[in-house]
Structure formats: structure tokens, C-alpha cells
Amino acid sequence: MWMKPGAGTTLSTKFVPPTKRNALVQRPELMARFLSARDLRLQLVCAPAGYGKTSVLAQAFARLAEDGHKVCWVSLDEGDQDLSRFILYLVDAIRQTGVRFGQGLSTLLGSGVSVPGDTLKTLLLNELAGLDQEVHIFLDDYHLVLGPDIREVIAALMLSPMRTLHFLIASRTPNELPVSRLRALGQIHEVEIADLMFTESEVSEFVGTVRGTPLSKTQVTRLRDETEGWAASLQMAGIALRGIGDVDTFLNGFTGAHKSIGDFLSDEVLRRQSPELQEFLIATSILRKFNSGLCDAVMETHGSRAMIDEVERLNLFLFSLDTEHHWYRYHHLFSDFLRRRLNERFPHLVVGYHRRASRWLADHRFVTDAIDHSFQANDLDRAGELLDSSCSDLFAAGQTTTLVSMSSRLPESLRERLPRLQLELAWSSELSWKFADATIAIDRVQAVLDEWPADSPAKSSQERAFVETKLSHRRMMLALLSDDMQQAEKLSVGWLQAARTTDPFMCASAGSAVMASRREQFSCEGVMTSARMLHDRFIEGGAFYGVVFHQCIVGATFLARGDIQHAQEAYERALQMAVELHGEHSALYNMPALMFAELYYERNQINQAEELLAQRDITSQLGFVDNLIAGFVTRGRLLRLRGRVADAETLLAEGSWLAEQYGFARMRVILLHERIQLLLAAGRGKEAHALFRDSPLTATAGQTPPADGATTTDAVLALMSARLGIEAGEERGSMALLRSWYAFARGRHCHRMAIHAGILLAKATARWGDRRVAQRVMAECLALGEAGGFVRSFVDEGAECRELLIELDRSSPLQGSAKTHRYLESLLVAMGHTVPAGAAEENPVPCRAMNQETLSQREIQILELGARGLQNPDIASALFLSESTVKWYWQRIFDKLDTRRRPDAIKRARQMQWIV
Structure with a gap:
């Protein structure tokens, strides 16, 4: 992540x-x-x-x-x-x-x-x-x-x-x-x-080159028949024939079809080499690839360059792997044979060769090869030590398969004692939402730390501090990713206060964790300043991937405050970074896309929401629970809007099951609320009450008044309880509950939740019979909703909400500007109510006024280059982007300017004086 x-x-x-x-x-x-x-x-x-x-x-x-x-x-x-x-x-x-x-x-x-x-x-x-x-x-x-x-x-x-x-x-x-x-x-x-298979003419040329002198036509035919034109056998025969005068006698004894390659090499090729060269070939056979320095280290000598030159001169199955003739490998058949010879005749040398190879390779940063040689030497402690020291680089390079495979070769008792390795395995498990596995790895690291004596010379204070800092970070991120927000806040605040490292990535991710966890506890202050600062820290640390996650947290926090404009800007930044890193069809792009779709839906931009969700995997196990919630809730509401109630029920049930599997309590509560709203809207009140009553999540719903430490999950449970209370005719109790949450959310400037609680409170109050107070509360909700452009929060509350809005529209002048009246009337239009012609715009609340801020700076740059006649490859080169990213930006420009052709977009941009 x-x-x-x-x-x-x-x-x-x-x-x-x-x-x-x-x-x-x-x-x-x-x-x-x-x-x-x-x-x-x-x-x-x-x-x-x-x-x-x-x-x-x-x-x-x-x-x-x-x-x-x-x-x-x-x-x-x-x-x-x-x-x-x-x-x-x-x-x-x-x-x-x-x-x-x-x-x-x-x-x-x-x-x-x-x-x-x-x-x-x-x-x-x-x-x-x-x-x-x-x-x-x-x-x-x-x-x-x-x-x-x-x-x-x-x-x-x-x-x-x-x-x-x-x-x-x-x-x-x-x-x-x-x-x-x-x-x-x-x-x-x-x-x-x-x-x-070699033809006879090719056999003649081939063997003649290897041997140095040609064979007769008859001898070539015999050799071709015996070897069936097999290149390896022909090369071995050519080597063995060097210096042999009686070729026919040799051929009488050579039956390539019946003798094993190993026997032939042993009898005719290897034995013809000098003892020194035989030793070199056998010793270096353990190496997958080698150069003279590595061979010198394995053999504890300084003459390997000359030996390699001799092997190459003799054509002894040696391939050069670079144009400088620095790195080499043997033919696979030849190296297999040599290793068999080594193990059969010199088994006592094998371990030493592998250990020396491992040391040289580790010193020269070929760590995976070094680890493999330690395994070959059965030096598991050494393999574990190397893996522990290099696991962060392996994981960062995306080589998780190699990391997991190598760690699985270690005994579990040893693997548990390697803290750095366990920290990376924990991180890998967290990112893939294997929270139980992550917890086990974290506990293993803590156990190692508990066993380290404070004054142990083998474990420096710097090493201990490094492990402790990273362990605390892993615990913090486990809480955040598993959606334990109260624990995430406690750990992230403590981590930042400890100030053990200045690592920009870890510091920025801890800051983002604070923002996300406090948002779910009704604390969204200072988001503008901290969002910008944390964004810069991610960039400073080169953690561009983290920018996407951070901007999603920022967008969700602005949305919770009721600031849809800034939420949209944050999501757009996340989308732009995601498309530059992974592309438009990636799981990374899905995360902000699902959250952006939720925003589109709220503004009643239904087509845009459906288009953004089309062919998106809303179950993608990447990121936070926020994108899962946004995906399931928005798609469920769109299905309901299209009359596909049964499909919406199925979808929400699937989402509830998924949330239960991962232990996402907040998601379970929100989707339960969605299911209950769906049933109530369909007139299936008894089923809704039964669903609420039978759920283990609702045991204490509505019983705790809001206070410091209250969470959005508590709020949704309270809204759910009040909604069912209103349906059951228990308006008085529901009003008291909703009044406390409405005041609490407004006081904390969490206006989205305040709007939801306030609309329900207005409905309950109207049913109680006090329509004047109900209208006053609804007017307050209008003021909160107008600032952000909220639409569906009102529309989805149905006929009772619409009647209250109609009464407000018809009553004496509503407090607020003419713009507020236009906002109210546009909501009524979205609810299907007829208002005087021209009183409301066709689109209830436009996404933005048309101004230069509609386009990002990058989009302006692309328009300018396009206006100069540059095509996508040239634009990509000029801006250091991929061509696919440039295409994505054009699509975004088309969507924002409501065009479908590049010339039209450029013309519109010139009319607006954004480009010349």
C-alpha cells in the first residue's frame, strides 16, 4: 500500500x-x-x-x-x-x-x-x-x-x-x-x-569447428546417425575427438543413443582437461551465473579469469551473458553433470563452496542469490539473517512471492525470531486484509523484543529503536485498516508524540490515520491545513501511492463536514495520482472512484455516478472500509432508484456478509441501516423491525447519548433506532434521541450527519404534530445542505420530507438569500414536485460553476499543448506522463467541458480565456 x-x-x-x-x-x-x-x-x-x-x-x-x-x-x-x-x-x-x-x-x-x-x-x-x-x-x-x-x-x-x-x-x-x-x-x-537436428552438412561444419580438423563424409554420416543431430552430443563428441587420430575406433565405441550424457562427459570430456581445470569446473558448477570475482571467492584463489578464458577457448559449454564477457553461465546439462560429480566425489567441499558464494554475493548486493546459497549450505541461521536484513527491500520491490517463498523454507522457530521479516509479513497481511495473520506476526515481533536484554551488545539501541518504531507503525496501520478507529487514534497519536523517527512516509501515514480516526469520532477540525501538510510529506518521502490513500481520507473528512466542493477536489487529486501510477482500470483507481461515485450520487448526478461505478469491483480488497461502504451503499441506492429492489437487497446482503468476514463493524451497521431503509420504503415494516431486532449489532442502539468518544457507528445505530421508532408511532422517544444527535453533530461541525439526523428529527416532529418546529429544523438542514450542494439526503427521505419542503416554499419568506430559495426549489424538482417555470435549474445542483478552477493545472497544460497541435505521444513526452495517462486526462477534460472532441474542448477553453 x-x-x-x-x-x-x-x-x-x-x-x-x-x-x-x-x-x-x-x-x-x-x-x-x-x-x-x-x-x-x-x-x-x-x-x-x-x-x-x-x-x-x-x-x-x-x-x-x-x-x-x-x-x-x-x-x-x-x-x-x-x-x-x-x-x-x-x-x-x-x-x-x-x-x-x-x-x-x-x-x-x-x-x-x-x-x-x-x-x-x-x-x-x-x-x-x-x-x-x-x-x-x-x-x-x-x-x-x-x-x-x-x-x-x-x-x-x-x-x-x-x-x-x-x-x-x-x-x-x-x-x-x-x-x-x-x-x-x-x-x-x-x-x-x-x-x-543438425543436417550432415551442419554436423560436418559443427564438429570440424570444435575438433579443429574435418571428418570424412562417412564419419560425418555415422556421427549424425549416432547422435540423431543432437547439438549437445555433437559438441561433446567434437571435444572428445580433439587429438584422436583413429576416429573410426572412437566412433565404434560411441553410441550416443545408449550411453548417458553423464557417463560420456565423465569418460571423454572432463577427464581430458587438466586437473586444475577439472577442479575449477566442478567447484563453480554450484553457481547459477558467475564472474571471475565470484569464482575466486568460491575457490579461495586469484586465477579464475585465466580459467574462464581457457574454458571459453575450449568451447566447454560456456555462455557469456554480457557483451563485455564479464558474466557467464554453463550449459544446463553440463552444470547438472558437474554438480553430480561434485556431490559424488567431493561432498565435503560442497558446504564451503556455498558459504563462500553466499558471502561474496551478499557483499555485492545479490541478496536473493546469497540467501539461496545459504539454504544450499543448510546454513539456515545465515539464510534467516540475510532474509531479515533484506526483506524490506524485497517487499518494496514488489517481490512478495520471493519473500514469502524464502521465509517458508526457514523453520518456524527461526522465522518467529526474525523481527524485520515478521514486520514485512505483517505489512503484507495488513494490505491484503489478512488481519489475523498480521496480528500473529506483530505478536511474534513483540515476543522477540521482550526477550532482548536492554544492554545486549548483540542488539544495538538503534536496532531496537528501529524495530520498536516500525512495530508501533504496523500496529497503528492494522487498527486503521481493520477499521478500529478508536484504537487507531490512540496508537497514531502516541506514535507521533513519541517522535522516534523523521521518516516522511511513516509520519505522513500516522497523520492520515489521526485524521481518519478522528473523523469517525466527530472531530474534523483543521482538515484543510493538515491535508496539505501531509500531502507534502508523502511527496517528500516518494510515497506517491500513499497520496491516493491520503486524499481519500481527506475527501471523506471534507464530506463529513458537509464540504462537498473540497471533497471533490481531494477525490480528483486521488484519481489523477491513481491513473498516473496504475491506470484507470486498476484497484488503486477503484478506491477514490467508489468514493467519488458516492459524491456524484449525493449531488443527484445519477448518470455520472452510474458511469463511474460501471464495471468497477466494489469488493476490491484495497484501502479502507470507506471505499467499500461507498461502493455498496451507492450501488444499492442506484439499483433502488431504477426499481431493482430485489437486486439491491441481494447486494446489501452480500456486503453485510463481506463486512462480517473482515470484522468491519461500522460497515455492518451502515449496511444494516440501508437494508432497513429499503424495507421501510417498500412498505415492509415488519421485516425491517425483525431485521433490526435480530441483529447482534443493535443491542445497545440509541441507549447511549452522544458525548466525547461517540462514533459515527453510534450515530447510525441511533438513527436506525429512531427511524424504526417513527415507523412504529413512537415519535416522542425518537425525537429526544434525534435531537441530541442533531445538536451534537452540528456542534462538532459534522454537517453531513447533522443533515441526516435533522431531517429525521423534522419528520418525527411533524408526525408528533408540531409542524412549525419541524419546518424550523428543516430550514436549518437546508442551510447546512445548501453550502455543500446536498440533494439525495433530502430526496431519499421521501414524501414526508417533500411535504415539509413544500410548506417551507409556500410559507412566509424563508430566512436566507434568494439563492437558498433556488436551492429549495431545485430539491423539490428533484423530488418530482412542479415549481414555477424557471424557478429551478434542470440539474438540481450543478457540480460547479464554470470557471478555471473546474480544470486542474495539469488539464490546462494538456489543453495548451493540444492547442499547439501536439499529439498524445508528444504531450506525454513533454509532461513526463504515459500516453494512457494523457488519454485519461483528455477524457476528464471532455467530461468537465461537456464535449466529446478535442477541437471542441480547445475551442471552449479559448472562449473561457483559459488558453490562448
């Missing part, structure tokens, strides 16, 4: 095709097929190990590049299981082609924000949809991709309508690629075992 930047490293070796210093043989026929199929969506090279898939793909890469095509390469390995890391590789690889692409996504993935998988998939698709040049994407060793989310993304890209994307993939298996569908579409070129 509100993550600040974390460190992350992308190896340049991922983006360079593995090569050999001496190219062995060209495959012109295969290359011709690759080139002729270059316009297809997928070219798949699928075969078992040792058939030269990587070499063939590397040749295709070079040929396409030579012909001027945009090509990029990603080498995959066992560690590439995090979707965020995979997408970062893909984005960085494409950007290296020079194509203008993915600036926003690359920034997001490198910013330390943990982004949900569905959001990442949507963002990537949106970014790729904006590509204006064809790109050929090479993925090597795709069979190593185990994560289903990565395979799902690749499949989606393969089947998308984007014509600019072309994939060339090498894999041992199809690995859930949509092969059948691409065949049906005619969008796949498949290269299989039979295609990769």
Missing part, C-alpha cells in the same frame, strides 16, 4: 543473448524461416535440453537486429517468479530498444510500491497498447517460469489484438502458452526437435 522507495537491482545480463566466443555453426535455413514468420505473434522453439534452442534464438535475434527490427531479450531463471520483477525486466528490455515506452510503469516498479498482480497486468496491457512501433520480444528458458500469474500475463499478451508485439520463445515445454488458439488464428511458427 503506502510503500516508500526500496532498493532493487536489475542485471544487465538479463537483456543480452548468451553467446560463445567462437560461433560454432550458422543455421541459414532456420533463420530464413524465422525471418519469414517475423510478423506472427509467436515463434516457439520447443525441445528438450541440449538441442541448441538458445543458440538458435540468439542467431534469430542478431538477424532481426541486423535487418533494422526492434529486438529485446530477457533470459529467465528459477528466481524469476515474481510478476512485478518479470514485468520490470520486460519493460526495461523494451525500453533498451529505444522505443518510447513504459516510463510510468518503470518508475512505479522501481519506486518501492507493492502493486497487486491484477493491477500490474492491466497497466502492462495498457502501456503495450500504446506502442507505435513493432517490437520482437525474446524470452529464453521460458520453461523455468513457474508463477501462474506470469504465465497468465504472457498468454493475455499473446491473445491481445496488439499487432506491434511479436514473441520469440525458447522453452522445454509449452508451459501453458496458448499454442492451440494461436494455431487456429494462424499466428504461430513452431520450431521443434526435428527442425533443430
Whole structure:
């Protein structure tokens, strides 16, 4: 959620095709097929190990590049299981082609924000949809991709309508690629075992190059028959034939089809090398990739560079992973064999090799590889220590899959003693609303702290202070996200008063927690100043993701005060940041969108509310309970408005169930109130009373008068009780209850709740028979509602509210300006009452007066650039935005200016003198 930047490293070796210093043989026929199929969506090279898939793909890469095509390469390995890391590789690889692409996504993935998988998939698709040049994407060793989310993304890209994307993939298996569908579409070129087998002419060239001298035609035929054109076997045979005069005798004993690769390597390849080179090969086989420094560390020597050069000179299954010939890896078959030899003959050396590798890799910031080598050495304490020290960076880089996977390899007893790791696991659980898991992790950290002696030299005071500060922050955020607002206020205020850190992200999130928790306890003072200050702190800490959450809290607080104008501005800021970070179709965008829809509904802008909610997942488990409440309540009321009462009942019941699962008491109470209002409006009073009576939430409803510490949940329970009391003819008791809450909410300047309580109080008073007092209370509610442009709070209260408003309209002059009378009459129009022609506007309360403040500064900039003739890609480049973000801004401009074409929007902006 509100993550600040974390460190992350992308190896340049991922983006360079593995090569050999001496190219062995060209495959012109295969290359011709690759080139002729270059316009297809997928070219798949699928075969078992040792058939030269990587070499063939590397040749295709070079040929396409030579012909001027945009090509990029990603080498995959066992560690590439995090979707965020995979997408970062893909984005960085494409950007290296020079194509203008993915600036926003690359920034997001490198910013330390943990982004949900569905959001990442949507963002990537949106970014790729904006590509204006064809790109050929090479993925090597795709069979190593185990994560289903990565395979799902690749499949989606393969089947998308984007014509600019072309994939060339090498894999041992199809690995859930949509092969059948691409065949049906005619969008796949498949290269299989039979295609990769060497012809006799290629065998002759290949073995002649490796051996140094050619074979006769007969010998070539025999070797081709024995190996069936298998590249790995041919290379081993060529190495073994070096210096052998009697080739026929060797071939008589070589039966590649029957001898295992391991035996052959042992008998004919490895034994022909010097003892020093054999030792080097065996020792370094434990390394997934290596350079001379790492090899020196593993072998405790200084001669590895010369050894690597010798291995490369001899063509001993070595691939270079960069153009500088700094990083290398062995052929997978060769490294498998060497590791078997190491474990069989030198098992006592294995642990030492892995430990030394782990130390070097950790020192050079290759932490995940270092942790893996510690596991290989069975040094679990070391693995845990490394994971504990690096978990924050892993989480911030979005590598939660790696983090969880590695932590699961540790014994639970050890995992529980790693406080930093537990703090990140707690954070991950909080963000995904796994509150029980978060609580367990937090308790484990506290247990570790309780066991630390205060004067322990092993645990510095700085380390203890760091853990305690972060633990307090996690507790605070757990209370906030689980909607325990009274506890959230207590913890956040205490955290800020302790002043243990100046970290801008943690300080800003604590300040936002104070604002949110106090709002639900009828304290909304100082929101304007604190909102601006906290916004700046999030920006200072680079926590742009947190800005979205913060502005949602700000908007909800302004709405509680009855200030819809400033609420809208806060939501707009949240939406703009969300679209720049994740796009318009993301879970992050959903959060402020649901709350904005609630605002639209309140202003009776029904079409806008429905449009904003269309195809939105209102159950998205991201953010606070506020967006869930807004989504369910607004969609339920829209369904009711359209006459779909049964659907509204079902929706609210589903929301109540969801709230119960997560323990969201406030949401349960609000949705119970909605269900009761729905039943009463349908004339089903008995069902409404039964629902209220049978709910465990209503045991003390209305029994406690408002006082310091009262919550909005208490207020809704009181309103619910009073509403049913009015329905049952118990107006007197309901009036007393409502009068106390109405005065309390007004006194705290929480005008939205005051309006709700006041309208009910006016209805109860009217039923009691005192219509003069009822009109006075309704007039007070009008004054509160006019300032914010409230409409549906009056309209949804039905006929009794309408009659009181009609009486006010017909009575002696109402206190207030002519504008107040227009507001009253516009409410009556919204309620279906006929007023004199021209007395009210067609739209009851316009969203805003048309002035320059309607548009944000960014929207003005886009209009100015558009007026100068710049197209979306150029505007995106000028403003450092993604093209999809620019498109979103145009749509917002069209909506605000009530146009649907760019020229019309520019013309309107010029008429208003916003641009020249």
C-alpha cells in the first residue's frame, strides 16, 4: 500500500543473448524461416535440453537486429517468479530498444510500491497498447517460469489484438502458452526437435569447428546417425575427438543413443582437461551465473579469469551473458553433470563452496542469490539473517512471492525470531486484509523484543529503536485498516508524540490515520491545513501511492463536514495520482472512484455516478472500509432508484456478509441501516423491525447519548433506532434521541450527519404534530445542505420530507438569500414536485460553476499543448506522463467541458480565456 522507495537491482545480463566466443555453426535455413514468420505473434522453439534452442534464438535475434527490427531479450531463471520483477525486466528490455515506452510503469516498479498482480497486468496491457512501433520480444528458458500469474500475463499478451508485439520463445515445454488458439488464428511458427537436428552438412561444419580438423563424409554420416543431430552430443563428441587420430575406433565405441550424457562427459570430456581445470569446473558448477570475482571467492584463489578464458577457448559449454564477457553461465546439462560429480566425489567441499558464494554475493548486493546459497549450505541461521536484513527491500520491490517463498523454507522457530521479516509479513497481511495473520506476526515481533536484554551488545539501541518504531507503525496501520478507529487514534497519536523517527512516509501515514480516526469520532477540525501538510510529506518521502490513500481520507473528512466542493477536489487529486501510477482500470483507481461515485450520487448526478461505478469491483480488497461502504451503499441506492429492489437487497446482503468476514463493524451497521431503509420504503415494516431486532449489532442502539468518544457507528445505530421508532408511532422517544444527535453533530461541525439526523428529527416532529418546529429544523438542514450542494439526503427521505419542503416554499419568506430559495426549489424538482417555470435549474445542483478552477493545472497544460497541435505521444513526452495517462486526462477534460472532441474542448477553453 503506502510503500516508500526500496532498493532493487536489475542485471544487465538479463537483456543480452548468451553467446560463445567462437560461433560454432550458422543455421541459414532456420533463420530464413524465422525471418519469414517475423510478423506472427509467436515463434516457439520447443525441445528438450541440449538441442541448441538458445543458440538458435540468439542467431534469430542478431538477424532481426541486423535487418533494422526492434529486438529485446530477457533470459529467465528459477528466481524469476515474481510478476512485478518479470514485468520490470520486460519493460526495461523494451525500453533498451529505444522505443518510447513504459516510463510510468518503470518508475512505479522501481519506486518501492507493492502493486497487486491484477493491477500490474492491466497497466502492462495498457502501456503495450500504446506502442507505435513493432517490437520482437525474446524470452529464453521460458520453461523455468513457474508463477501462474506470469504465465497468465504472457498468454493475455499473446491473445491481445496488439499487432506491434511479436514473441520469440525458447522453452522445454509449452508451459501453458496458448499454442492451440494461436494455431487456429494462424499466428504461430513452431520450431521443434526435428527442425533443430543438425543436417550432415551442419554436423560436418559443427564438429570440424570444435575438433579443429574435418571428418570424412562417412564419419560425418555415422556421427549424425549416432547422435540423431543432437547439438549437445555433437559438441561433446567434437571435444572428445580433439587429438584422436583413429576416429573410426572412437566412433565404434560411441553410441550416443545408449550411453548417458553423464557417463560420456565423465569418460571423454572432463577427464581430458587438466586437473586444475577439472577442479575449477566442478567447484563453480554450484553457481547459477558467475564472474571471475565470484569464482575466486568460491575457490579461495586469484586465477579464475585465466580459467574462464581457457574454458571459453575450449568451447566447454560456456555462455557469456554480457557483451563485455564479464558474466557467464554453463550449459544446463553440463552444470547438472558437474554438480553430480561434485556431490559424488567431493561432498565435503560442497558446504564451503556455498558459504563462500553466499558471502561474496551478499557483499555485492545479490541478496536473493546469497540467501539461496545459504539454504544450499543448510546454513539456515545465515539464510534467516540475510532474509531479515533484506526483506524490506524485497517487499518494496514488489517481490512478495520471493519473500514469502524464502521465509517458508526457514523453520518456524527461526522465522518467529526474525523481527524485520515478521514486520514485512505483517505489512503484507495488513494490505491484503489478512488481519489475523498480521496480528500473529506483530505478536511474534513483540515476543522477540521482550526477550532482548536492554544492554545486549548483540542488539544495538538503534536496532531496537528501529524495530520498536516500525512495530508501533504496523500496529497503528492494522487498527486503521481493520477499521478500529478508536484504537487507531490512540496508537497514531502516541506514535507521533513519541517522535522516534523523521521518516516522511511513516509520519505522513500516522497523520492520515489521526485524521481518519478522528473523523469517525466527530472531530474534523483543521482538515484543510493538515491535508496539505501531509500531502507534502508523502511527496517528500516518494510515497506517491500513499497520496491516493491520503486524499481519500481527506475527501471523506471534507464530506463529513458537509464540504462537498473540497471533497471533490481531494477525490480528483486521488484519481489523477491513481491513473498516473496504475491506470484507470486498476484497484488503486477503484478506491477514490467508489468514493467519488458516492459524491456524484449525493449531488443527484445519477448518470455520472452510474458511469463511474460501471464495471468497477466494489469488493476490491484495497484501502479502507470507506471505499467499500461507498461502493455498496451507492450501488444499492442506484439499483433502488431504477426499481431493482430485489437486486439491491441481494447486494446489501452480500456486503453485510463481506463486512462480517473482515470484522468491519461500522460497515455492518451502515449496511444494516440501508437494508432497513429499503424495507421501510417498500412498505415492509415488519421485516425491517425483525431485521433490526435480530441483529447482534443493535443491542445497545440509541441507549447511549452522544458525548466525547461517540462514533459515527453510534450515530447510525441511533438513527436506525429512531427511524424504526417513527415507523412504529413512537415519535416522542425518537425525537429526544434525534435531537441530541442533531445538536451534537452540528456542534462538532459534522454537517453531513447533522443533515441526516435533522431531517429525521423534522419528520418525527411533524408526525408528533408540531409542524412549525419541524419546518424550523428543516430550514436549518437546508442551510447546512445548501453550502455543500446536498440533494439525495433530502430526496431519499421521501414524501414526508417533500411535504415539509413544500410548506417551507409556500410559507412566509424563508430566512436566507434568494439563492437558498433556488436551492429549495431545485430539491423539490428533484423530488418530482412542479415549481414555477424557471424557478429551478434542470440539474438540481450543478457540480460547479464554470470557471478555471473546474480544470486542474495539469488539464490546462494538456489543453495548451493540444492547442499547439501536439499529439498524445508528444504531450506525454513533454509532461513526463504515459500516453494512457494523457488519454485519461483528455477524457476528464471532455467530461468537465461537456464535449466529446478535442477541437471542441480547445475551442471552449479559448472562449473561457483559459488558453490562448
